[in-house]
Amino acid sequence: MGAFTVAKMPASTSKGEIPFQDLVAHHRPFQDELATAIARVVQSGQYINGPEGTAFEREAASTLGALHAVALSSGTDALLALLMALDIRRGDEVVTTPFSFFASAGAIARLGAVPVFADVDEQTLTLDDTRAADRVGPRTKAVLTVHLFGRVARTTMLEQVCAAAHVPIIEDAAQAVGACGDSSRWGRHVGTIGRAAALSFFPSKNLGALGDGGMVLTGDGALAERLRLLRAQGASPKYHHPLVGGNFRMDEIQAAALRVKLPRLFLWTERRRQLAARYRAQLAGVPVGLPPEDAGCVWNQFVLRVGAGRRDAMAKHLAAARIATAVYYPEPLHLQPCFAGLGHKAGQFPNAERACAEVLALPLYPELGDDAVDRVCDEVRAFFATAAATAVNPASW
Numbered sequence: 001m002g003a004f005t006v007a008k009m010p011a012s013t014s015k016g017e018i019p020f021q022d023l024v025a026h027h028r029p030f031q032d033e034l035a036t037a038i039a040r041v042v043q044s045g046q047y048i049n050g051p052e053g054t055a056f057e058r059e060a061a062s063t064l065g066a067l068h069a070v071a072l073s074s075g076t077d078a079l080l081a082l083l084m085a086l087d088i089r090r091g092d093e094v095v096t097t098p099f100s101f102f103a104s105a106g107a108i109a110r111l112g113a114v115p116v117f118a119d120v121d122e123q124t125l126t127l128d129d130t131r132a133a134d135r136v137g138p139r140t141k142a143v144l145t146v147h148l149f150g151r152v153a154r155t156t157m158l159e160q161v162c163a164a165a166h167v168p169i170i171e172d173a174a175q176a177v178g179a180c181g182d183s184s185r186w187g188r189h190v191g192t193i194g195r196a197a198a199l200s201f202f203p204s205k206n207l208g209a210l211g212d213g214g215m216v217l218t219g220d221g222a223l224a225e226r227l228r229l230l231r232a233q234g235a236s237p238k239y240h241h242p243l244v245g246g247n248f249r250m251d252e253i254q255a256a257a258l259r260v261k262l263p264r265l266f267l268w269t270e271r272r273r274q275l276a277a278r279y280r281a282q283l284a285g286v287p288v289g290l291p292p293e294d295a296g297c298v299w300n301q302f303v304l305r306v307g308a309g310r311r312d313a314m315a316k317h318l319a320a321a322r323i324a325t326a327v328y329y330p331e332p333l334h335l336q337p338c339f340a341g342l343g344h345k346a347g348q349f350p351n352a353e354r355a356c357a358e359v360l361a362l363p364l365y366p367e368l369g370d371d372a373v374d375r376v377c378d379e380v381r382a383f384f385a386t387a388a389a390t391a392v393n394p395a396s397w
């Protein structure tokens with residue numbers, strides 16, 4: 001692994017634009033290896049259900065510390081297939097967070113099940129385990145927690161309540177491949193905390209394919225078998241259908257590309273941790289909310305909180321300095337128009353709603369230079385030196 005390197009951003013970008021990410025620079029050091037892997041698939045004539053997918057599953061399971069890994073077509077399909085494998089259906093309730101990417105709640109709703117929201121913890125912005133435990137009732141069929149921005153959500157209270165109620169906890173680990181719980185780099189890995197975890201290999205995730213891809217990690221062999229049926233129309237043997245499934249397969253080209261990238265994941269994660277530590281050190285004392293320290297976090301995003309209604313002004317200030325930012329997420333899930341039928345009101349989940357108004361993600365990816373982080377931090381500080389910028393420090397992140 002020592003032979004792998006992280007591409008440096010070209011010198012011209014260190015004074016010019018700082019993009020939100022740079023996937024071309026990310027792939028540059030091993031683009032020949034990717035081309036070779038893709039050519040191998042092209043020449044094999046086998047584009048789905050082939051040896052690359054099987055090998056990627058085996059390598060991912062051992063690298064990520066799971067007993068079983070089932071490769072799938074996307075993170076969204078991984079969540080959907082996992083809920084289907086747990087036999088979640090119309091009218092069932094699944095407790096989840098109101099502050100996530102849409103797919104977390106969308107997968108529940110697509111099965112006719114009801115997302116039952118519980119507010120996030122204001123320190124970590126992940127599902128509050130105590131509040132979620134309070135929402136577990138007679139119709140609850142699962143709790144879907146989300147390891148948002150690369151940080152493992154606490155599940156302490158949930159584990160007791162869910163074990164007593166025989167309700168599985170499942171993890172949306174789309175942003176948290178390789179992350180560890182218990183705020184420790186040596187704690188439980190995602191995929192071993194709950195019954196199963198869904199990963200995404202969308203290109204901007206910490207381990208990205210050259211297109212779409214996803215995976216379920218689980219220690220439950222029977223669940224893994226069900227997922228293998230569901231991803232191929234629920235058939236076993238072919239043309240005999242014990243289950244109604246779909247086409248949730250990963251193709252061979254994506255599996256081959258991911259096999260090239262997987263051994264480099266830990267190097268990239270280390271670099272992400274360094275960059276996050278640098279941001280935190282440089283921004284200490286600046287009136288923004290900083291994400292709490294967490295040795296197990298894999299920092300898919302580095303998200304500031306800018307209070308007092310100044311978030312959009314901060315984003316504009318950084319854009320003028322040619323620094324890209326992003327807002328994950330501007331609207332909470334419980335107030336999305338497609339969930340209007342659930343009857344939620346503004347003010348119901350105040351931590352999630354305040355997060356939506358305050359969060360701002362800064363550039364963070366393995367190729368980003370220390371000098372770029374320093375320039376971003378200088379500009380964040382400069383924003384508060386300008387007139388009228390009198391944001392109060394949010395009480396917490």
Ligand SMILES: *Cc1c(COP(=O)(O)O)cnc(C)c1O
Pocket residue numbers: 074075076077100101103104146172174175200201202212213214
């Ligand atoms: C990216 C993401 C997904 C969906 O993954 P896709 O591969 O894009 O379908 C689901 N949940 C969360 C939290 C995500 O960030």
